[in-house]
Amino acid sequence: xxxxxxxxxxxxxxxxxxxxxxVIVVTFVLIRALPGDPAxxxxxxxxxxxxxxxxxxxxxxxxxxxxxxxxxxxxxxxHLNFGTSMITGQPVLQDFAERLPATIELAIVAFAMSLIxxxxxxxxxxxYRDSWIDQLSRVITSISAAMPGFFFGLILIFIFYFVLxxxxxxxxxxxxxxxxxxxxxxxxxxxxxxIGDWEVVREAIVKMLMPAASMAIFAVAPLMRMMRGxxxxxxxxxxxxxxxxxGVPGWKILLQYALPNAMLPVLATMGMVLxxxxxxxxxxxxxxxxxxxxxxxxxxxxGVDYAPVQAFVLIVAVLFVLMTLAIDILSAAIxxxxxxxx
Amino acid sequence: MTGSLLLYHLRxxxxxxxxxxxxxxxxxxxLLGPALVPYDPLATEMQNVxxxxxxxxxxxxxxxxxxxxxxxxxxxxxxxxxxxxxxxISALAGITVGAMSGYVxxxxxxxxxxxxxVMMAFPLFVAAMALVAVFGNSVQSVVLATSIIxxxxxxxxxxxxxxxxxxxGYVEAAIINGNSTGSVIFRFLLPNSLPPxxxxxxxxxxxxxxxxxxxxFIGLGVAPPTPEWGIMIQEGASMMMSGEWxxxxxxxxxxxLSVFCFSLLGDGLRDIADPRRRS
Amino acid sequence: MNAMLDIRDLTLEFETxxxxxxxxxxxxxxxxxxxxxxxxxxxxxxxxxxxMSILRLNGANARIAADQIxxxxxxxxxxxxxxxxxxxxxxxxxxxxxxxxxLNPLRKVGDTLTDIxxxxxxxxxxxxxxxxxxxEVLEQIGIHQAEDRMLAYPAELSGGxxxxxxxxxxxxxxxxxxxxxxxxxxxxxxxxxKVMDLLMSACRTRGVAVLFITHDLALxxxxxxxxxxxxxxxxxxxxxxxxxFVRPRHPYSRMLLDSMPYGKDAAEELKPMGGNLPxxxxxxxxxxxxxxxxxxxxxxxxxxxxxxxxxxxDHTVRCFFPHD
Numbered sequence: 001x002x003x004x005x006x007x008x009x010x011x012x013x014x015x016x017x018x019x020x021x022x023v024i025v026v027t028f029v030l031i032r033a034l035p036g037d038p039a040x041x042x043x044x045x046x047x048x049x050x051x052x053x054x055x056x057x058x059x060x061x062x063x064x065x066x067x068x069x070x071x072x073x074x075x076x077x078x079h080l081n082f083g084t085s086m087i088t089g090q091p092v093l094q095d096f097a098e099r100l101p102a103t104i105e106l107a108i109v110a111f112a113m114s115l116i117x118x119x120x121x122x123x124x125x126x127x128y129r130d131s132w133i134d135q136l137s138r139v140i141t142s143i144s145a146a147m148p149g150f151f152f153g154l155i156l157i158f159i160f161y162f163v164l165x166x167x168x169x170x171x172x173x174x175x176x177x178x179x180x181x182x183x184x185x186x187x188x189x190x191x192x193x194x195i196g197d198w199e200v201v202r203e204a205i206v207k208m209l210m211p212a213a214s215m216a217i218f219a220v221a222p223l224m225r226m227m228r229g230x231x232x233x234x235x236x237x238x239x240x241x242x243x244x245x246x247g248v249p250g251w252k253i254l255l256q257y258a259l260p261n262a263m264l265p266v267l268a269t270m271g272m273v274l275x276x277x278x279x280x281x282x283x284x285x286x287x288x289x290x291x292x293x294x295x296x297x298x299x300x301x302x303g304v305d306y307a308p309v310q311a312f313v314l315i316v317a318v319l320f321v322l323m324t325l326a327i328d329i330l331s332a333a334i335x336x337x338x339x340x341x342x
Numbered sequence: 343m344t345g346s347l348l349l350y351h352l353r354x355x356x357x358x359x360x361x362x363x364x365x366x367x368x369x370x371x372x373l374l375g376p377a378l379v380p381y382d383p384l385a386t387e388m389q390n391v392x393x394x395x396x397x398x399x400x401x402x403x404x405x406x407x408x409x410x411x412x413x414x415x416x417x418x419x420x421x422x423x424x425x426x427x428x429x430x431i432s433a434l435a436g437i438t439v440g441a442m443s444g445y446v447x448x449x450x451x452x453x454x455x456x457x458x459x460v461m462m463a464f465p466l467f468v469a470a471m472a473l474v475a476v477f478g479n480s481v482q483s484v485v486l487a488t489s490i491i492x493x494x495x496x497x498x499x500x501x502x503x504x505x506x507x508x509x510x511g512y513v514e515a516a517i518i519n520g521n522s523t524g525s526v527i528f529r530f531l532l533p534n535s536l537p538p539x540x541x542x543x544x545x546x547x548x549x550x551x552x553x554x555x556x557x558x559f560i561g562l563g564v565a566p567p568t569p570e571w572g573i574m575i576q577e578g579a580s581m582m583m584s585g586e587w588x589x590x591x592x593x594x595x596x597x598x599l600s601v602f603c604f605s606l607l608g609d610g611l612r613d614i615a616d617p618r619r620r621s
Numbered sequence: 622m623n624a625m626l627d628i629r630d631l632t633l634e635f636e637t638x639x640x641x642x643x644x645x646x647x648x649x650x651x652x653x654x655x656x657x658x659x660x661x662x663x664x665x666x667x668x669x670x671x672x673m674s675i676l677r678l679n680g681a682n683a684r685i686a687a688d689q690i691x692x693x694x695x696x697x698x699x700x701x702x703x704x705x706x707x708x709x710x711x712x713x714x715x716x717x718x719x720x721x722x723x724l725n726p727l728r729k730v731g732d733t734l735t736d737i738x739x740x741x742x743x744x745x746x747x748x749x750x751x752x753x754x755x756x757e758v759l760e761q762i763g764i765h766q767a768e769d770r771m772l773a774y775p776a777e778l779s780g781g782x783x784x785x786x787x788x789x790x791x792x793x794x795x796x797x798x799x800x801x802x803x804x805x806x807x808x809x810x811x812x813x814x815k816v817m818d819l820l821m822s823a824c825r826t827r828g829v830a831v832l833f834i835t836h837d838l839a840l841x842x843x844x845x846x847x848x849x850x851x852x853x854x855x856x857x858x859x860x861x862x863x864x865x866f867v868r869p870r871h872p873y874s875r876m877l878l879d880s881m882p883y884g885k886d887a888a889e890e891l892k893p894m895g896g897n898l899p900x901x902x903x904x905x906x907x908x909x910x911x912x913x914x915x916x917x918x919x920x921x922x923x924x925x926x927x928x929x930x931x932x933x934x935d936h937t938v939r940c941f942f943p944h945d
Contacts, residue, residue: 148556148598148601151575241723242724242787245717248710249706261725283556287579298560320465
């Protein structure tokens with residue numbers, strides 16, 4: 001059993017390698033395809049003269065063949081050297097490290113929100129098919145599928161900030177006059193809790209509600225759809241019929257028979273949703289001026305600062321590949337029917 | 343018996359039919375809109391900025407005094423044109439290459455499938471963002487980027503269909519009858535993969551519109567002062583905090599309505615094309 | 622003494638978007654203690670639905686009406702859903718056609734069996750004690766390495782082994798009646814015989830009554846005491862198995878038998894079934910639903926209510942013009 005799982009993980013890793021390699025090639029091509037000179041792109045300031053840039057060019061190996069350049073790129077990645085941002089003047093890796101916790105913290109809250117809404121309604125819609133709750137799930141799914149998060153966010157801002165004055169100003173992680181706790185983990189809630197400042201913990205949570213909800217909206221449709229579909233398939237299955245025929249209690253059938261089976265297809269969607277929230281919800285971070293990696297990268301892109309963009313694309317794609325891998329392995333661990341594919 | 347059955351199908355299909363009607367209407371607006379609007383979408387009127395909706399300005403005016411109704415209507419053409427062009431390119435390219443890949447198999451199929459796997463590894467919006475940056479900040483870049491990120495969907499669809507049908511009798515018969523590879527693909531394989539492709543096209547048109555306005559919202563692709571829903575929402579964002587809701591609401595609703603109808607139509611068509619997988 | 626199972630005039634309809642489906646029409650069926658009754662007929666004749674309706678498993682759109690569905694003299698229809706839980710699995714157990722899909726794929730088969738046992742335990746039964754009891758039953762019906770089997774997932778076992786597990790699941794609460802719905806149809810022929818032997822000997826030694834639903838007449842005649850023939854939701858003939866299968870009285874039973882290859886010398890004797898089952902959504906079904914296919918049909922078969930004629934004490938037929 002143990003051996004089988006281990007072999008599966010290794011095999012999956014092996015299968016992911018060509019894709020990871022492809023991703024690296026694409027980002028390598030990307031920086032060379034981007035308008036402008038990579039040497040300037042990597043240079044730490046726009047005020048450099050021609051000689052400095054030539055020096056950088058040599059240092060970066062841009063006078064060498066494309067193949068050699070690619071090897072240098074590989075070795076840079078291996079050393080986590082993603083170059084320097086022109087705008088901040090810091091190594092890109094350091095910039096990312098500073099901003100990643102904000103992104104992760106928000107993504108976790110948004111992920112939790114989307115699960116809390118989508119999964120129970122999806123389950124109930126399947127259990128009470130064609131009832132009012134099933135109709136409701138249809139409406140929520142349709143709206144969620146068509147609603148851009150940034151528009152939804154603005155509606156929330158108008159209602160809760162402008163009209164009702166319930167929400168704080170929709171900018172950043174803390175209001176301007178709140179003193180941020182010293183950075184330990186980078187997670188505002190945890191850092192504030194560490195110094196016992198519960199007022200700031202509360203404020204940080206409240207600040208996250210609107211951006212998280214805007215981020216969650218897109219995820220509700222696929223999650224709810226998969227949950228409902230998976231549950232319907234499970235409830236219609238022979239093993240549920242058999243469990244009923246044997247008088248297994250209803251709650252046990254629902255929780256131990258139907259739900260685990262219904263969750264299997266939802267897992268993959270959960271992985272997709274979480275990685276999108278972590279890596280691709282740039283619009284929401286921008287709208288709420290959230291200091292995460294998404295808004296950092298898009299600002300870099302607008303500011304023709306390409307080193308962070310390249311690193312962002314690479315990191316996000318690797319994240320997607322690894323998330324798919326993790327979900328695969330998790331499914332295999334849960335589902336004994338899972339056979340090695342490919 | 344037939345009465346309730348009819349009602350059942352009608353109830354399912356009215357939504358689809360309604361979505362189709364609205365989409366036709368939106369295409370008409372895209373076609374004729376610029377000729378019909380009451381104001382020049384670019385004309386500013388500084389003494390009348392941020393006026394709420396009124397008889398003169400149905401959707402109000404924006405921070406430069408431009409008529410929001412005219413801008414929303416005119417924007418339909420651009421957003422639809424980008425979406426249609428992008429989806430047309432990706433569908434044509436994806437289906438052709440996919441059908442070839444599935445039909446021919448071998449190393450070509452192996453290489454193309456790996457390439458598509460790599461493409462699918464990038465989240466759609468991040469890929470679109472990076473591609474627009476590569477191609478330069480323009481409408482054409484948005485079209486190209488959108489068609490590239492949608493390519494894998496059509497590729498995979500056509501590839502599976504072609505590979506599955508290669509073994510089926512009528513295709514084998516066509517081969518035995520001496521049809522060339524090209525004619526087998528175009529005359530026998532493609533027509534049969536059409537229903538799922540049409541469903542995919544409908545869904546993709548909605549995504550493409552979302553994508554375009556999303557890019558515009560973060561400042562990529564379409565640039566101000568061009569009327570475009572995403573740009574209008576972006577420009578209105580700060581106004582939303584001070585209560586001028588009309589600056590965002592109307593372009594936003596136009597956007598939601600379009601995407602909503604395309605996805606509704608796609609779902610409805612899927613039900614019709616493949617009744618087994620009714621949602 | 623009461624019959625173990627006694628069903629009188631069971632009628633069942635399904636409400637569907639396409640209208641009412643008249644699935645069962647006044648079905649009468651009884652199974653004595655320790656008796657094995659075969660319920661035979663083509664696919665779609667309503668055999669499985671009859672079995673399912675005894676356990677109330679036909680779904681929310683089923684409308685059941687019956688004079689009685691009695692188990693050991695007590696009518697089950699009066700029971701609340703809650704009280705009925707003590708019947709399912711405990712007093713009546715069911716064995717399904719496809720054992721592999723009838724076992725929860727994400728649960729070890731031993732756990733599934735303990736779930737059933739613990740669902741019906743009179744007082745709190747510890748996991749440990751339940752597992753011991755399950756293992757005992759598995760060993761009783763001759764499953765080797767029962768302890769290892771219990772730790773396996775359904776996907777890791779063969780179809781035949783899964784069906785043996787299902788038989789154990791049916792036996793574990795010592796029910797009075799087992800409904801076996803095509804228990805061996807999904808298995809290959811050699812396994813089929815082994816599983817049938819196992820099931821029947823287990824039931825005979827324990828004195829459990831069996832309702833054996835099958836389309837396989839050879840299997841039915843080999844293992845059963847009595848046979849009930851169904852067609853399009855109607856019960857047409859009910860008699861001792863050796864009579865029904867050797868000298869069938871109802872034209873449909875004869876037709877069914879003629880279409881089977883067993884015991885025939887030449888291929889000419891094999892006659893394919895004529896016609897199809899009627900569309901049960903029709904509101905104008907003939908009173909004998911076999912009328913449209915019957916070689917002996919007369920006008921009265923379509924209009925007049927068909928009497929259930931007793932040819933002997935233990936052999937009845939529902940037909941105006943039975944064979945001699």
